Amino acid sequence: MSDKKLHPVQSLQGTVRVPGDKSISHRALIVSAIADGACRVSGLSTALDVQSTAACLKALGVKINKAKDGVIVHGVGMHGLQPPRKALDAGNSGTTIRLLAGMLAAQNFTATITGDRSLRNRPMRRIIEPLELMGARIDSDDFKAPLTITGGPLRAIDFASPVASAQVKSCILLAGLFARGVTRVTEPYHSRDHTELMLQEMGANIHSSEALAAVIGPSELHARDIDVPGDISAAAFFLVAGALLPNSTLVMENIGVNLLRTGILTALTSMGVNYQINDQVELNREPRATIAVKSATFRATTLGGAMIPRIVDEIPILAIAATQAEGVTTIKDARELRVKESDRLAALAANLTKMGAKVREKEDGLIISGPTTLHGAELDSYNDHRIAMAFSIAALIADGETTIKNVDCVDISFPGFYDILESIIHDER
Ligand code: S3P
Numbered sequence: 236m237s238d239k240k241l242h243p244v245q246s247l248q249g250t251v252r253v254p255g256d257k258s259i260s261h262r263a264l265i266v267s268a269i270a271d272g273a274c275r276v277s278g279l280s281t282a283l284d285v286q287s288t289a290a291c292l293k294a295l296g297v298k299i300n301k302a303k304d305g306v307i308v309h310g311v312g313m314h315g316l317q318p319p320r321k322a323l324d325a326g327n328s329g330t331t332i333r334l335l336a337g338m339l340a341a342q343n344f345t346a347t348i349t350g351d352r353s354l355r356n357r358p359m360r361r362i363i364e365p366l367e368l369m370g371a372r373i374d375s376d377d378f379k380a381p382l383t384i385t386g387g388p389l390r391a392i393d394f395a396s397p398v399a400s401a402q403v404k405s406c407i408l409l410a411g412l413f414a415r416g417v418t419r420v421t422e423p424y425h426s427r428d429h430t431e432l433m434l435q436e437m438g439a440n441i442h443s444s445e446a447l448a449a450v451i452g453p454s455e456l457h458a459r460d461i462d463v464p465g466d467i468s469a470a471a472f473f474l475v476a477g478a479l480l481p482n483s484t485l486v487m488e489n490i491g492v493n494l495l496r497t498g499i500l501t502a503l504t505s506m507g508v509n510y511q512i513n514d515q516v517e518l519n520r521e522p523r524a525t526i527a528v529k530s531a532t533f534r535a536t537t538l539g540g541a542m543i544p545r546i547v548d549e550i551p552i553l554a555i556a557a558t559q560a561e562g563v564t565t566i567k568d569a570r571e572l573r574v575k576e577s578d579r580l581a582a583l584a585a586n587l588t589k590m591g592a593k594v595r596e597k598e599d600g601l602i603i604s605g606p607t608t609l610h611g612a613e614l615d616s617y618n619d620h621r622i623a624m625a626f627s628i629a630a631l632i633a634d635g636e637t638t639i640k641n642v643d644c645v646d647i648s649f650p651g652f653y654d655i656l657e658s659i660i661h662d663e664r
Pocket residue numbers: 257258259261329330399400401402403405426427547548571
């Protein structure tokens with residue numbers, strides 16, 4: 236496992252292209268796998284998490300071939316998946332295990348799906364309960380992976396999810412494709428809707444609004460080429476970095492700007508950051524655009540409620556930004572961060588404290604006072620890609636050297652992150 240040493244830099248300049256959106260990439264592979272023919276997925280994320288999804292689908296008998304800028308997925312239809320020879324490995328990926336569980340619940344075979352140590356500690360009761368209500372049997376130890384899923388004919392349910400989670404919602408909608416009748420999911424706040432949009436694109440009978448997502452089954456899916464836009468959750472690190480460093484301008488091309496993912500832009504606006512959005516187009520129902528950002532003076536903000544699902548993966552980098560903002564930034568209603576790839580509230584509080592930030596950890600969030608000068612420190616990545624990347628950006632504005640332990644995890648979502656960072660550093664010293 237490798238460590239990374241980082242130093243302060245003067246400014247950042249340039250044009251950045253980030254990997255394909257991770258959430259949309261998972262869905263493109265999974266939905267195409269059960270469509271009625273072959274389709275091309277271009278712009279597919281190179282993230283290890285997405286490779287985990289591809290490997291699981293291959294183990295279920297789906298052919299996925301490399302193609303220019305992506306893959307060709309040979310859909311096997313709604314009833315063409317084959318029993319896997321051994322346990323499916325979702326690696327570090329919550330999206331892989333939860334979405335595939337929805338599909339496995341409807342198969343006429345038993346399959347086990349598991350993952351790495353972090354994934355085996357993450358909560359699965361949130362999908363086990365609804366899938367069992369639909370008629371699947373799921374064996375687990377204390378509602379944690381490995382999950383052994385015995386599928387079969389499913390019944391449609393009305394499910395009120397206690398958490399705003401696109402993974403839970405997508406799991407149930409994918410199962411609902413196979414159930415006769417209307418499967419409805421409501422959630423406390425609207426989470427990302429990429430599954431709904433992609434299922435619509437492939438001809439499923441699916442309806443969604445802020446309050447409700449509903450699918451009418453059984454459904455057939457028609458193979459359709461998919462172009463995946465760049466990942467705004469990856470771009471977020473550079474958006475914040477470009478605004479934090481003086482004399483900086485960064486341009487990010489082809490970034491997905493689905494309104495349920497652009498909370499980072501709303502949050503940055505409330506913190507006093509200006510950005511421009513140009514060249515917006517829509518493909519496969521997903522909007523994408525060029526975003527340009529330049530240096531700004533940050534002010535404090537409050538982030539909570541319906542905003543949290545829209546910034547759920549961006550809170551680590553927003554916490555770094557908050558240390559440079561004038562005033563007290565409050566992040567609340569963000570308990571879900573405790574059950575991500577790491578306990579992100581604890582990881583953020585520990586690392587920010589080591590860098591000299593003024594931070595208080597609450598049960599459901601963080602309170603950060605600024606501005607404070609950050610000091611270089613020896614930090615842990617907690618084997619969490621977003622913690623590693625957020626603190627790599629913090630290191631650029633800190634005084635002295637920062638070492639981040641175990642940064643290999645960055646490849647979970649953003650292979651090439653450090654090469655891009657290297658290419659935009661401008662330092663005359
Ligand atoms: C994701 C949903 C979010 C997010 C994760 C990806 C998805 O998780 O944090 O990185 O692709 O559906 P939850 O749905 O559990 O909040």
